[in-house]
Amino acid sequence: MKLSGKVVVVTGGASGQGEAACRLFAAEGASVVIADWNGAGAARVAAEIGGAAFTVDVSQEDQVAAMIAFACDRFGKLDVLFNNAGVGYSSTARFKMASIVDTPGDAWDAILGINLKGQAMGCKYAIPRMLENGGGSIINNASIMAIAGVPGADAYTAAKGGVIALTRTLAVEWAEKGIRVNCICPGTIETPMVGAITSDAERARLGESTPMKRVGQAEEIARAALFLASADSSYVNGVMLPVDGGWSAL
Numbered sequence: 597m598k599l600s601g602k603v604v605v606v607t608g609g610a611s612g613q614g615e616a617a618c619r620l621f622a623a624e625g626a627s628v629v630i631a632d633w634n635g636a637g638a639a640r641v642a643a644e645i646g647g648a649a650f651t652v653d654v655s656q657e658d659q660v661a662a663m664i665a666f667a668c669d670r671f672g673k674l675d676v677l678f679n680n681a682g683v684g685y686s687s688t689a690r691f692k693m694a695s696i697v698d699t700p701g702d703a704w705d706a707i708l709g710i711n712l713k714g715q716a717m718g719c720k721y722a723i724p725r726m727l728e729n730g731g732g733s734i735i736n737n738a739s740i741m742a743i744a745g746v747p748g749a750d751a752y753t754a755a756k757g758g759v760i761a762l763t764r765t766l767a768v769e770w771a772e773k774g775i776r777v778n779c780i781c782p783g784t785i786e787t788p789m790v791g792a793i794t795s796d797a798e799r800a801r802l803g804e805s806t807p808m809k810r811v812g813q814a815e816e817i818a819r820a821a822l823f824l825a826s827a828d829s830s831y832v833n834g835v836m837l838p839v840d841g842g843w844s845a846l
């Protein structure tokens with residue numbers, strides 16, 4: 597049990613990578629807060645794994661503050677934050693992936709608000725509570741699109757690049773106080789986010805473009821998050837860990 601006695605908040609916990617992380621963290625002994633703006637989805641996962649659901653829009657600072665306070669009130673402390681909630685691979689106009697020349701300013705604000713500000717606010721409110729405990733681990737979910745030039749999703753890519761920069765600066769700033777901050781850069785992962793905009797044939801083509809000749813599964817990101825959450829990574833700080841079947845090594 598790698599997270600026995602630990603209290604963990606997972607944003608975007610109702611689906612995909614976040615849901616897989618909630619399930620794995622709970623199986624490893626953690627008390628898990630499943631936080632998502634899909635409250636019904638969060639409640640479903642909580643009922644199945646025995647955690648606590650919390651409805652939150654991570655782009656809203658007051659709601660993020662309430663999420664962290666909820667976790668501490670409910671379970672007494674905070675050890676781990678998996679800043680995972682994100683949008684971008686969506687067919688809806690508000691979050692459609694597009695080149696900057698086709699991105700309305702309000703879509704830019706909405707995507708940056710969730711994918712970058714949401715993670716920053718998570719850190720802002722988690723760090724003081726982790727300090728009360730002598731430390732903790734923050735895992736931010738970025739993307740390989742932040743480390744390679746992939747046209748056509750510019751607001752998303754910029755937000756994820758910001759996540760990497762934020763990860764590094766916070767890792768340096770808080771290391772002496774016992775808080776480690778790392779990020780994961782997933783490749784193409786088979787989740788509802790990707791399923792919403794790709795056909796089976798397109799996902800097969802995306803898989804073929806990786807050295808391992810397949811897309812990744814949500815559980816493979818969850819296992820990387822578990823490593824970064826647990827004492828197994830006790831000397832790992834400030835890294836961006838690609839979990840992409842070797843795509844970023846091409």
Ligand SMILES: NC(=O)c1ccc[n+]([C@@H]2O[C@H](COP(=O)([O-])OP(=O)(O)OC[C@H]3O[C@@H](n4cnc5c(N)ncnc54)[C@H](O)[C@@H]3O)[C@@H](O)[C@H]2O)c1
Pocket residue numbers: 607608609610611612613614631632633634637652653654655680681682683684710714737738739740781782783784785786787788789790
């Ligand atoms: N799937 C991929 O190929 C891929 C690749 C690289 C990075 N990522 C990143 O991984 C993370 C998880 O994505 P996923 O693939 O599991 O997608 P997903 O759509 O299955 O899950 C995302 C979850 O985040 C929640 N969410 C979205 N906006 C929110 C908000 N404002 N407040 C609270 N919850 C919100 C959604 O309701 C959903 O439950 C995202 O940050 C995404 O950008 C995904």
